Amino acid sequence: MVFRFMTLERHIIDAERLHPEATGELSKLLSDLAIAIKVISLQVNKAGLVDILGMTGDKNVHGESVRKLDMFAHDMVFRAIDHGGHLCIMASEEEEDIIHIPTDFKIGKYVLLFDPMDGSSNIDVNISIGTIFSIYRRVSPDGTPGTMEDCLQQGLEQIAAGYVVYGSSTMLVYTTGHGVHGFTLDPALGEFILSHEDMQIPQKGKIYSINEGNHNYWDTGLKNYIKYLQDEDSKTERPYSSRYVGSMVADIHRTLIYGGIYMYPSDSKSPKGKLRLMYECNPMSFIVEAAGGRATNGQKRILEIQPENLHQRTPIFIGSKEDVLKVEEFINNSGKTNS
Ligand code: AHM
Ligand code: MG
Numbered sequence: 001m002v003f004r005f006m007t008l009e010r011h012i013i014d015a016e017r018l019h020p021e022a023t024g025e026l027s028k029l030l031s032d033l034a035i036a037i038k039v040i041s042l043q044v045n046k047a048g049l050v051d052i053l054g055m056t057g058d059k060n061v062h063g064e065s066v067r068k069l070d071m072f073a074h075d076m077v078f079r080a081i082d083h084g085g086h087l088c089i090m091a092s093e094e095e096e097d098i099i100h101i102p103t104d105f106k107i108g109k110y111v112l113l114f115d116p117m118d119g120s121s122n123i124d125v126n127i128s129i130g131t132i133f134s135i136y137r138r139v140s141p142d143g144t145p146g147t148m149e150d151c152l153q154q155g156l157e158q159i160a161a162g163y164v165v166y167g168s169s170t171m172l173v174y175t176t177g178h179g180v181h182g183f184t185l186d187p188a189l190g191e192f193i194l195s196h197e198d199m200q201i202p203q204k205g206k207i208y209s210i211n212e213g214n215h216n217y218w219d220t221g222l223k224n225y226i227k228y229l230q231d232e233d234s235k236t237e238r239p240y241s242s243r244y245v246g247s248m249v250a251d252i253h254r255t256l257i258y259g260g261i262y263m264y265p266s267d268s269k270s271p272k273g274k275l276r277l278m279y280e281c282n283p284m285s286f287i288v289e290a291a292g293g294r295a296t297n298g299q300k301r302i303l304e305i306q307p308e309n310l311h312q313r314t315p316i317f318i319g320s321k322e323d324v325l326k327v328e329e330f331i332n333n334s335g336k337t338n339s
Contacts (some may be wrong), residue, residue: 001179001214007191007192007242008031008034008191008192008193009234010171010266011181011194012026012027012031013027019272025109026110027136028084028087029084029086029108029110029112030138030160030162031303032080032081032084033077033080033081034172035080035113036080036081037164038081038132038185038190039076040073040117040164040166041166041170042067043072044129045068045145045166045187047069047315061093061094061311062098063269068162068221069120069129071115072118074095074116076115076116076130076230077092077112077114077116078090078092078099082101083102083104083105083109086108086109086110086112087106087108087110087111087112088108088109088110088138088145088146088150089111089112089145089150090111090112090114091112091113091114091115091310092113092114092227093114093115093116093276093311096150096310097310098146098147098151098310101144101146105227106118107143107144107146109137109142110135110138110159111136111137111150111151111153112133112134113133113134113135113136113151113279113282114131114132114279115131115132116131117130118130118131118132118248119131119247119249119250119331122245122246122247122319127245128166128245128247128300129166129248130163130165130247130248130253131163131164132161132162132164132249132283132284133159133161133163134155134158134161134282135159135160135161135282136150136158137154137157138160143231151278151310152278152307152308152309152310153176153302153307154306154307155281155285155286155302155303155304156285156303156304157307158177158286158303159176159290160174160175160176161174161175161283161284161286161287162283163284163287165249165250165253166319167253169185170184170187171184171195172193173256173287174286174287175290175291176269178290180199180200180256180290180291181194181197181248182194182195182197182199183195184196186209187221196248196257199256199257199286199291199321200291201255201321203320203321203322204321204323205240205260205261205319205323206237206258207242207243207258207260208229208240208241208242208243208257208260208263208323209243209244209245209254209263209314210226210242210244210263210265211246211261211263212226212242214267216269217230217268217269219265219267219331219334220334221266221330221332221334222263222267222327224241224333225326225331228326228330233258234250237318243310244279246250248262248264248275248280248284252318252319253322255319256287256291258291259320259323260320260323261317261318261319261320261323261327262318262319262320263317263318263327264315264316265299265316265317266315270313272312272313272314272315273315273316273332274313275316276312276314277311278307278311278312279319281314281316282302284316284318285302285319288319293318293319293324294318294320294324294325295316295317295318295320296318296324297314297315297317298315298317298331298332302316302318
């Protein structure tokens with residue numbers, strides 16, 4: 001047996017070698033990001049030991065309570081990347097406005113959007129949380145400060161996206177659009193090691209994931225779909241199992257590996273859904289599609305939505321192709337719109 005030991009850094013460099021036009025800048029950007037993630041992971045692991053738990057007392061731009069770990073993760077990503085010379089602009093779920101690169105640093109050609117700490121309601125109860133990131137090439141002229149237009153690009157324009165699950169181990173999953181690869185952090189070495197090469201989502205699963213507490217607010221089409229999943233039919237492997245962590249990263253990571261569907265729909269309480277297009281839905285859709293899955297808002301492919309503002313929300317149905325096609329069938333048959 002040949003012993004293979006592929007670190008994240010080596011993997012990124014090898015992948016860039018396949019593209020002779022590549023300058024190596026994206027590799028360096030991802031490596032900087034990996035450093036921030038290692039520091040966040042360390043902090044997450046000792047969260048119960050230091051005075052990092054609990055609220056900061058502030059509200060973020062969505063009016064939600066901000067926990068200390070959210071801010072720590074936000075600052076860490078910013079500080080690991082602002083001076084690298086690769087970015088022209090950043091935007092974070094924790095900041096209302098776009099984040100400029102300090103004027104004393106070189107301005108690069110990439111744009112970074114990130115959710116520093118997703119699933120933050122799970123921090124205090126030791127349940128998996130995550131970080132999500134999305135990288136675009138700038139559309140404004142090189143050498144000038146980045147603009148809002150650089151950030152508000154369709155998800156289709158992403159050149160890389162990834163997420164990190166801080167779970168029983170820390171895993172980073174990323175894609176540059178061709179192939180999705182997963183790396184597990186070896187805490188002793190401090191290195192991400194390739195553990196899941198070329199991840200492919202099953203075409204159909206047996207698990208659905210949705211906050212069922214919102215059942216009364218759902219449209220008829222969605223209610224019928226969930227009822228369909230719960231009905232017995234051995235040919236289509238129903239009833240499905242239900243799993244809901246309440247951290248999008250963890251729920252989608254499971255969906256990517258086991259197959260099935262994750263949903264955060266619009267409903268009468270949240271007509272636009274809950275999750276953010278730019279920080280959560282676009283990167284996760286880019287990854288799931290690159291693994292052979294599907295992601296829609298019910299009417300339209302998530303990656304084709306034209307963003308209008310940084311923090312806009314969207315309904316999302318994401319996962320195995322056959323499962324997402326099935327929910328679309330139910331939603332569209334109910335005669336209701338979902339966007
Ligand atoms: P957050 O970014 O404030 O943590 O919110 C996003 C999270 C997702 O990770 C998760 O899927 C969803 O909110 C859970 O919401 P709910 O508690 O309404 O089911
Ligand atoms: Mg989030």
